[in-house]
Amino acid sequence: MQSVARSQSTVGPDTAAPKDATLIYRQSRWTRLTHWLWAISLFFMLLSGLQIFNARPQLYIGKESGFAYNNTIFAIGAENTANGPRGYTEIFGKRFDTTGVLGWSGPAGRETSRAFPSWATIPSYYDLGTARVVHFFFAWILSTTLVVWLVASLVNGHLRRDLVPRIDDLRRLPRDIIDHAKFKFHHTREYNTLQKMAYGGVMFVLLPLMIITGLAMSPSMNAALPFLNDLLGGRQTARTIHFVVMLLLVAFFIIHMVMIFAAGPINELRSIITGWYRTDPPAHGSKTPQRGA
């Protein structure tokens, strides 16, 4: 209960004492700073990345792209039909009509052939060179932020205290899944099991994989680290993995937003901006142990 005591004294006299018992300092400045740097970088990397993809809207498996043979597993394109031009998306040879969003999109009467629509790319018009400038700038920010976060989280204990899974987490998992499915949220100092899995998965699997597959596409890095592509199954496979991880990060982002809205957006936003978080009154959360901040 140390943290609670400290919280009360820091908050100041203008807030009523009994209420403050539930207000805790949950997110360190390092967590908050890196969180927002990631949010900005990932936003720009996604939209510039989709622009880069538009230059070659196909994904292949292997060392190279098959032109005289077929190793394409995913493609977005446009074709002329009896009903005019249509956009399509092809996954493992199965074709879906995605007119209006993927392949063929734009304002009515001024549609163009482009894989991802202009509202999803930076710049909005086709410009591969600029997208690369934006993408690589934020790649530096993203990777540096990941290193800074890792060091800070090791030093300030965020990693050990909040993210490392415990036996207890495994036991709580079924209950946790049911609670999430019912949109029933417990506001505690600690992350619940699904949160640990989601955040840990992003920090230690998705982001590193994104950086590694990104580097594996660089011809100069291929000279420096030739084993990288051997490990990943070739440059074009690395590019495909890069794309799939992007989809997983987008899925994480959507779930992240859904959870924030469901768990109380004001409280959640306050904790990632100021660090202060309102936990459930002890009557509700007595089962959960409180750990010092």
Added chain:
Amino acid sequence: MAKFVISRRKFLTSASLGVTGIMLSGCDAFDSQLRVGDGLRSFLEGANGLTWRAQRLLAGDSLAPEFTEADIRQPQRPNGVTAPDDDVYKSLLANNFADWRLDVSGLVEKPLSLTREQLMNMPSRTQITRHDCVEGWSCIAKWTGTPLSLVLDQAVVKPQARYVVFHCLDTIDRSLSGDIKYYGSIDLIDARHPQTILAYGLNGKPLPVENGAPLRVRVERQIGYKMPKYLRRIELVDSFAAIGGGRGGYWEDNGYDWYGGI
């Protein structure tokens, strides 16, 4: 504080509105600050210099991966200009490049003018490498050519030279002041890299027109647009100021990064 009680419907509505709002803000909001020469754009471009230095440090003089004959599964995919429409080029081609010369000029002690035979009589290097196009595709092929370092040694590069500029025969663009022929440049580290060759052979045959006949450069640790085709002249310079728009190459003048190792 009041406990948040939120209905599922209300929640889904607000969540989808939030996501849509974030996505919509992406579209064209940044277009106006990203044109070549804009302040924000120039700031972001600074990352390319960082990448250049970092990759020089990490990659050193390491070689690009080389592949086996079994990895050559298709013809080399041509890109960009594949059939130059220039009269000079067409007449050179008609004569099977007998009148073609590769000039080496600029900051060199001994300017050169080499015939194809002279180049082919120099020691050659053959390498099976992967061509990575800036668009995202890759293609593996076998390239044969003269190491650029041998040509540079023969011309004796002056100490103040910093870049090698390639001037080409093909018109890539037209402007008010006339046709723009392709041009590009690399630093002396890549120019002297053992895999950087002036290629005249592709997959065991003479280099075809669509892939850059009579001569193209291979810079195996960079992206395709850094490897000009239809070479005419090599110029050693200490700055890009007098070259095209001053950014080091045709694509660079159109917003692409000068360093293409990524």
